[in-house]
Amino acid sequence: MGGFDFSRLAQTAPQFRRGDDSQRRVRARAGVFPGGAGGAARAAAFALVRAGARVTVLARRAEQAAEVASATGCASAGLDALPGLAWDVLVNATPLGSGAFPGRSPVSPGALRKGSVVFDMVYEPRETPLLAAAKARGCATIDGVEMLVAQAVGQFEAWTGVAAPVEEMTGAALAAIAQARAGAVLARNVGVS
Numbered sequence: 001m002g003g004f005d006f007s008r009l010a011q012t013a014p015q016f017r018r019g020d021d022s023q024r025r026v027r028a029r030a031g032v033f034p035g036g037a038g039g040a041a042r043a044a045a046f047a048l049v050r051a052g053a054r055v056t057v058l059a060r061r062a063e064q065a066a067e068v069a070s071a072t073g074c075a076s077a078g079l080d081a082l083p084g085l086a087w088d089v090l091v092n093a094t095p096l097g098s099g100a101f102p103g104r105s106p107v108s109p110g111a112l113r114k115g116s117v118v119f120d121m122v123y124e125p126r127e128t129p130l131l132a133a134a135k136a137r138g139c140a141t142i143d144g145v146e147m148l149v150a151q152a153v154g155q156f157e158a159w160t161g162v163a164a165p166v167e168e169m170t171g172a173a174l175a176a177i178a179q180a181r182a183g184a185v186l187a188r189n190v191g192v193s
């Protein structure tokens with residue numbers, strides 16, 4: 001079944017847009033860091049390793065990162081190691097910055113590097129504190145809605161054999177997110193949980 005193309009992440013970085021041998025350079029040079037130690041980080045690490053990127057899984061607890069790295073065939077470190085590591089792509093696979101953890105980011109803005117790619121799997125809000133900081137630091141950003149829609153597109157095409165209407169699906173996803181947000185605000189205002 002299809003889904004989000006993690007190999008696109010490294011290709012998005014400006015240093016990989018030159019020439020036809022971008023995939024070879026991705027394998028040779030990209031440091032890609034899925035942050036988190038759950039299933040989303042595991043899936044991202046697996047797909048990125050499979051695409052040929054040099055991957056290091058980071059988590060607040062280094063032992064959790066090591067478990068994911070062992071299962072996916074890559075390196076690991078504690079999240080506090082990020083500022084000292086060379087990297088081109090950062091993937092947030094934690095819920096930090098989502099509606100459940102508003103205003104939070106897994107990394108400090110000072111750890112972000114101009115010209116790198118920052119992908120946040122969180123889709124609500126669409127612009128998380130991490131993505132806002134990344135834009136301010138001159139990073140290319142990818143929000144979680146893109147992954148959410150890519151997953152739906154892959155499923156639609158696998159089940160129907162027909163090209164998915166991506167623009168319509170994106171619009172529907174954004175409308176559903178806005179409706180859920182409005183419902184959550186209403187529930188908070190009337191004291192319903």
